[in-house]
Amino acid sequence: MEYMEARMQDRYEALSENYNETSDKRQLADAYYLAAQWHDKNAADCDAISRDEPRIGEDVREKARAAATHHKASAAGLRLAATNLLRANRPTAAP
Numbered sequence: 001m002e003y004m005e006a007r008m009q010d011r012y013e014a015l016s017e018n019y020n021e022t023s024d025k026r027q028l029a030d031a032y033y034l035a036a037q038w039h040d041k042n043a044a045d046c047d048a049i050s051r052d053e054p055r056i057g058e059d060v061r062e063k064a065r066a067a068a069t070h071h072k073a074s075a076a077g078l079r080l081a082a083t084n085l086l087r088a089n090r091p092t093a094a095p
Contacts, residue, residue, distance in 0.1 A: 022089055025085050025086070025088075025089045026086070026089070028082075028085060029082040029083075029085045029086050030082075032078045032079070032081050032082035032085070033078070033079065033082050035078050036074075036075040036076075036078040036079045036082070037075075039071040039072070039074045039075035039078065040071070040072075040075050042067070042071045043067075043068045043071035043072045043075065046064045046065070046067040046068035046071060047064075047065075047068045049061065049064035050062075050064040050065040050068060
């Protein structure tokens with residue numbers, strides 16, 4: 001009986017540790033998604049500036065196009081990192 005209780009306690013501790021690790025990874029993934037949304041917002045603003053031909057000069061519009069590309073790429077990279085974190089954390093994921 002003591003053996004079973006000890007095994008159950010060990011299993012409980014392992015599951016608790018795994019839950020905490022899972023929760024931390026989920027929070028990190030959520031933070032990545034939030035940062036990706038920030039980059040999306042900035043990319044949209046930069047796109048709007050790059051298309052504002054009558055009021056903004058060509059040099060500024062070119063910089064805005066480059067910044068929009070940067071923000072879009074950063075958002076994509078952050079989403080990929082978040083997705084990879086969540087995929088690796090699934091119970092069915094390969095070791």
